[in-house]
Amino acid sequence: MNILFVCTDNYTRSVIAEFCMKSYLKETNNTSVNVASAGIRATSDISKYSNVHFGIMNEMKINTTGFKRTQFNESCFEQYDVVIGMSELHKEYVKHNFNRDILLFNEVLNGQTSPVNIGHPDSPNFLDDMKQLVIFFHKAMPIVLRNLSSQS
Incomplete structure (x- = not known):
């Protein structure tokens, strides 16, 4: 199964989902699933965006190497189930x-x-909110994969 997570800029939500799923797949020795992420505006300027989520994932031992932004396009439907x-x-x-x-x-x-x-990002709770977002995705991946597998 090939899974693609999509968000707006392909910098935060879809990227967190991608790397959390990759981490779960590695933990469970699952080589039958491939995962990636893309954005509907993946060429946007992200210079003012926070990158704190990468640090949070790294602290949680979620490997984020190989990160690259990908523009969502028609070929995504050929590559991903x-x-x-x-x-x-x-x-x-x-x-x-x-x-x-x-x-x-x-x-x-x-x-x-x-x-x-x-x-x-201007919220006083932004760091905690971002940590909760990473934890949310990390905990969700076993359920997401199980639900996807039962649909196919």
């Missing part, structure tokens, strides 16, 4: 531009159509 967006924005973008439906992360996780939100 499952495309998972983080919010309605991503789902609507794919539907509008490619006339295809994708799943939302929380739909796969728990059947809810709610988005995976990210805290605002």
Whole structure:
């Protein structure tokens, strides 16, 4: 199975999901699943974005080497069996531009159509919010993979 996580800039949510899933696959010696991430605006300027999530993942022993931003495009449907967006924005973008439906992360996780939100960098709780986001993805991966496997 080939899984692609999609977010806006391919810098935070989809990247965290990608590396958390890769970490889980390595922990479980699962070589039958490939995972990557892409963004609907992966060429955007991210110079003002926080990179604290990379430090958090590294502290949790989640390997983030090999990170690169990838623009979502039509070829993603040829390369990946499952495309998972983080919010309605991503789902609507794919539907509008490619006339295809994708799943939302929380739909796969728990059947809810709610988005995976990210805290605002100016928030006084941003560091804690980002740590909770990484933990959320890390804990979700066994369930996400199980749910995807039972659908196929």
